[in-house]
Amino acid sequence: MKIVALVKQTFDSEAKVVLGGGKISRQGISLIMNPYDEYAVEEALKLKEKHGGEVTVVTVGPDEATEAVRQALAMGADQSILVNPGTEDIDEYTTATILAKAVSGLEYDLIIGGFRAIDDGSAQVAGRVAEILNLPVVNMVTKLEVDGGKAVATSDIEGGSAVMEVPLPVVITAQKGLNEPRYPSMKGIMQAKKKPLKKIGLGDLGLDASQVAAKVKVLNYSLPPARAAGKIIPGEPAEAAAALAKALREEAKII
Amino acid sequence: MNFKLTEEQELLRKTVRDFAENEIGPKAAEMDEKEDYDWSLWDKMAEMGLTGIVFPEKYGGAEMDYISYALATEELARVDASSSVVIAAHTSLCSWPIYAFGNEEQKQRFLVPLAEGKKLGALGLTEPSAGSDAGAVKLSAVPDGNDYILNGTKAFITNGGKGDIYVIIVSTDKAKKHRGTAAFVVEKDTPGFTFGKKEHKLGIRASYTYELVFENCRVPKENMLGSDGEGFKIAMAILDGGRISIAAQAVGIAQGAYEQALAYSKIREQFGRPISANQGIQWMLADMHTRIEAARLLTLHSAYLRDAGQPHTEESAMAKLYAAECSMWVTVKAVQIFGGYGYSREYPVERMMRDAKITEIYEGTSEVQRIVIANSILR
Numbered sequence: 070m071k072i073v074a075l076v077k078q079t080f081d082s083e084a085k086v087v088l089g090g091g092k093i094s095r096q097g098i099s100l101i102m103n104p105y106d107e108y109a110v111e112e113a114l115k116l117k118e119k120h121g122g123e124v125t126v127v128t129v130g131p132d133e134a135t136e137a138v139r140q141a142l143a144m145g146a147d148q149s150i151l152v153n154p155g156t157e158d159i160d161e162y163t164t165a166t167i168l169a170k171a172v173s174g175l176e177y178d179l180i181i182g183g184f185r186a187i188d189d190g191s192a193q194v195a196g197r198v199a200e201i202l203n204l205p206v207v208n209m210v211t212k213l214e215v216d217g218g219k220a221v222a223t224s225d226i227e228g229g230s231a232v233m234e235v236p237l238p239v240v241i242t243a244q245k246g247l248n249e250p251r252y253p254s255m256k257g258i259m260q261a262k263k264k265p266l267k268k269i270g271l272g273d274l275g276l277d278a279s280q281v282a283a284k285v286k287v288l289n290y291s292l293p294p295a296r297a298a299g300k301i302i303p304g305e306p307a308e309a310a311a312a313l314a315k316a317l318r319e320e321a322k323i324i
Numbered sequence: 325m326n327f328k329l330t331e332e333q334e335l336l337r338k339t340v341r342d343f344a345e346n347e348i349g350p351k352a353a354e355m356d357e358k359e360d361y362d363w364s365l366w367d368k369m370a371e372m373g374l375t376g377i378v379f380p381e382k383y384g385g386a387e388m389d390y391i392s393y394a395l396a397t398e399e400l401a402r403v404d405a406s407s408s409v410v411i412a413a414h415t416s417l418c419s420w421p422i423y424a425f426g427n428e429e430q431k432q433r434f435l436v437p438l439a440e441g442k443k444l445g446a447l448g449l450t451e452p453s454a455g456s457d458a459g460a461v462k463l464s465a466v467p468d469g470n471d472y473i474l475n476g477t478k479a480f481i482t483n484g485g486k487g488d489i490y491v492i493i494v495s496t497d498k499a500k501k502h503r504g505t506a507a508f509v510v511e512k513d514t515p516g517f518t519f520g521k522k523e524h525k526l527g528i529r530a531s532y533t534y535e536l537v538f539e540n541c542r543v544p545k546e547n548m549l550g551s552d553g554e555g556f557k558i559a560m561a562i563l564d565g566g567r568i569s570i571a572a573q574a575v576g577i578a579q580g581a582y583e584q585a586l587a588y589s590k591i592r593e594q595f596g597r598p599i600s601a602n603q604g605i606q607w608m609l610a611d612m613h614t615r616i617e618a619a620r621l622l623t624l625h626s627a628y629l630r631d632a633g634q635p636h637t638e639e640s641a642m643a644k645l646y647a648a649e650c651s652m653w654v655t656v657k658a659v660q661i662f663g664g665y666g667y668s669r670e671y672p673v674e675r676m677m678r679d680a681k682i683t684e685i686y687e688g689t690s691e692v693q694r695i696v697i698a699n700s701i702l703r
Binding site: 135136139140143252253254255256257258259261262 | 334338343371374377381386388
């Protein structure tokens with residue numbers, strides 16, 4: 070079984086976001102593999118362990134994104150491709166167009182990625198890749214079984230879940246709960262450096278910058294207002310509860 | 325000169341940090357309180373290959389360098405010193421001498437299961453009356469046909485009780501003193517080999533420390549590492565490498581306490597502002613950070629020398645001495661910054677302060693490290 074895992078390098082979830090010069094500052098920020106993509110890589114590895122085959126990791130990002138790719142290789146993926154778009158001004162259209170082009174040159178039975186990235190949270194890229202490649206997509210999957218040319222996926226939907234059956238090849242997006250990603254083993258870390266990591270640019274895919282130019286332009290970024298200090302309402306329980314209810318209704322206006 | 329870690333070393337550090345924070349961190353306080361180790365953590369560390377970091381793949385290891393081993397030890401100790409000593413004693417004190425001095429058959433029999441984490445290792449060197457004076461071991465091994473008969477006691481043995489494989493330093497000829505010593509591999513459940521009392525300690529309370537008792541314990545000659553007369557030499561070689569892991573452990577404990585104190589100083593308010601706004605606290609934090617960095621560089625430098633195959637007895641003694649004293653100093657300051665809360669078991673810094681003390685004592689006290697360093701510069 071040939072599986073392609075789509076990963077993105079993101080800011081650490083504990084990173085403190087700072088704005089500078091109209092952009093999000095990358096200074097002093099530690100970078101990680103998008104946690105939802107970790108679920109995707111783990112699921113790809115589990116499928117490989119069950120059915121045999123190979124896992125190829127594909128990412129779009131700057132050269133430093135090799136760290137995220139190496140982590141996937143250390144977890145057990147077989148090979149990887151990093152496409153450097155040569156610019157930071159990219160949107161979901163750019164990323165999905167590049168990914169689809171890179172993936173179209175590979176053999177695949179299943180493509181899997183996180184349902185969203187924790188940085189921009191747009192949840193668009195995997196769906197767009199499916200659209201470009203004319204493949205079915207099942208989003209926010211919490212359980213996946215693949216057998217006999219089809220996949221049965223349990224998908225989060227509003228207020229519950231749906232079990233869906235789709236023919237392969239298919240694009241799956243991973244939701245929290247799908248699995249518990251493994252830690253790379255020490256041997257895996259040592260083997261990762263011997264595994265293929267192909268770094269390419271747009272030209273290597275037969276694309277030029279105008280074909281992938283972002284369609285969405287960010288006008289400005291702003292940080293959320295600082296959270297106000299909590300308020301403690303003193304007094305006897307009954308009086309305090311009444312005062313709390315009043316404050317929730319009149320000040321916070323949430324009841 | 326290049327101070328940059330390789331991509332693999334960076335990934336290893338991040339992996340062990342995540343593992344320690346997620347899997348060990350939530351259990352550290354309770355394990356300390358109960359004076360018991362959660363051995364399910366051992367199984368997880370074995371699965372990740374933390375039980376054989378520095379050994380060749382053909383012996384079940386990950387074939388990483390000593391810098392990687394030091395980084396992993398530091399990251400474990402940053403969260404839980406007990407976990408780091410379980411790994412350090414297993415790796416440096418038991419598996420390593422079998423790797424360095426064992427024959428091929430001994431490596432297959434003992435090193436492979438140790439490196440794979442299927443067996444836990446320990447070293448029996450210290451005795452009730454022979455600690456720093458390693459040549460004075462009394463535990464006797466008397467030849468009898470193809471076997472040796474062991475009699476005597478070992479004290480303060482890390483991983484004792486739980487360990488499966490023990491390297492035991494013995495005396496084969498008391499008249500020859502340290503030249504009359506040898507090293508044996510003894511397996512748990514060998515008749516005549518039992519465990520005495522469990523030590524109740526100030527720190528690293530989750531790690532097991534036992535007395536080992538040998539009463540007419542028959543061990544085959546084929547279990548001897550190297551040859552008769554080499555026990556002291558093997559013990560000294562073990563300590564050269566062991567010091568690097570204890571230095572790394574000390575750095576890790578200090579780093580953990582420093583990070584706790586730094587974070588706390590920013591949220592703890594007195595007189596209407598965070599205590600980190602006070603220069604008295606700022607200077608403490610600056611000194612803590614600086615000393616830790618110096619200790620880390622000494623430690624990584626001695627690991628680098630070992631990886632390069634260069635002599636490092638002096639450097640690893642300096643790293644261990646400085647890192648241990650740094651760790652004690654930093655953890656005391658961390659408790660001070662936390663004030664009353666630091667003295668309470670509600671916060672982890674008092675545990676770290678108790679844990680730090682042992683790094684000034686085991687695998688050569690700070691005084692012994694100074695002797696080693698002085699001998700090196702005055703010879």
